[in-house]
Amino acid sequence: MGSKSTMRVTHPVPELPEVEVVRLGLAPAVTGATITGVEVFDERSLKRHRAATGDFVELLTGSTIEAAVRRGKFLWFPLSNGALPNGALPNGALSNELLPGGTALVAHLGMSGQVLLREPNAGMDHLLRIRLTIEHPEHGELALHFVDQRIFGSMAVDTLLPSADGQVAGYSGPAVVDAPWARSIPSQVAHIARDPLDEAFDDGLFLARLARTRSGIKRALLDQRVISGIGNIYADEALWGARVHYEQPAGDLSKRRARLLLAEVRTVLHKALAEGGTSFDAQYVNVNGQSGYFAHSLNAYGRQGQPCARCGREIRRAAFMNRSSHFCAYCQRLRRPRPAA
DNA sequence: TCTTAAACCTGAGAGC
DNA sequence: TGCTCTCAGGTTTAAG
Known part of the structure; x- marks a missing residue:
């Protein structure tokens, strides 16, 4: 089964960059x-x-x-x-x-x-x-x-x-x-939060929301009422970029690290948008049926068993919320919160 | 109020 | 060749 899952071609789902590519393609025509x-x-x-x-x-x-x-x-x-x-x-x-x-x-x-x-x-x-x-x-x-x-x-x-x-x-x-x-x-x-590329996105509101969340940071990133547009692929990529473990309790993140993570989310989304979204096959295409190129830039998602681009150690995959999390166990370690001063 | 888990859904690839 | 099993995960809803 393990070999089966690693051999399988994964099907990326449309997240913010893919949906924006579709919107951009449709707008002039509709x-x-x-x-x-x-x-x-x-x-x-x-x-x-x-x-x-x-x-x-x-x-x-x-x-x-x-x-x-x-x-x-x-x-x-x-x-x-x-x-x-x-x-x-x-x-x-x-x-x-x-x-x-x-x-x-x-x-x-x-x-x-x-x-x-x-x-x-x-x-x-x-x-x-x-x-x-x-x-x-x-x-x-x-x-x-x-x-x-x-x-x-x-x-x-x-x-x-x-x-x-x-x-x-x-x-x-x-x-x-x-x-x-x-x-x-x-x-x-109406209940969906603004996305991080939205000019009206309130960084302070988002950081405050994270600070009072006890669940893991990845669960918070995937919660569209907290921040919208992020799915499994870009959550894994942003967490890898910010060196944050997916199960790190959101409220335990320091303000600095939470800001770094938000910046990383934006970086990943912007880059994916510039490359036309992520495609591994025909499951995601633009309105003309063409694939995006961001799959070539992934550092964590779908790279289980391959070396981490930062430290060279193996990227791991773990079951998470009926799906998978991809991470570097060395770069993205669970951190204990600093004791209150 | 917050958190968590389950259900929905099906084409395609792998194994036999 | 054809059958069976497994996998992917966003959103909503219900339960704890």
């Missing part, structure tokens, strides 16, 4: 486009869509996409001028534009989701779950294919709420921060 057709091939990909909001297909058909927005690993597309089920909205309004916060198409890629831009008459992609046909004023007709092997991802139409801090809710590019939807967030994303 912004200003009208949804002319919606086909749902697997209802399980609508598991986050609440029936009370209305019928998924009817809510989307005829709507115009205002932008592509991201917070952490969540993507959403604010909508206007929606065609409404039976011509009515819950509050009796005549269009989505008249709803207080409006609505948005929310997408989460889960572990294996992809959003692919296709020609309108392209054939069915393998594992295609949802297909949107859009009409863009400049680019003409296009198709968005939501492909997902394990169906941990989903799409949903959700209502927009004002962001809790009144700031711009997510990243949608530098030029559209004053749009009506900019300070609104889908209700199902």
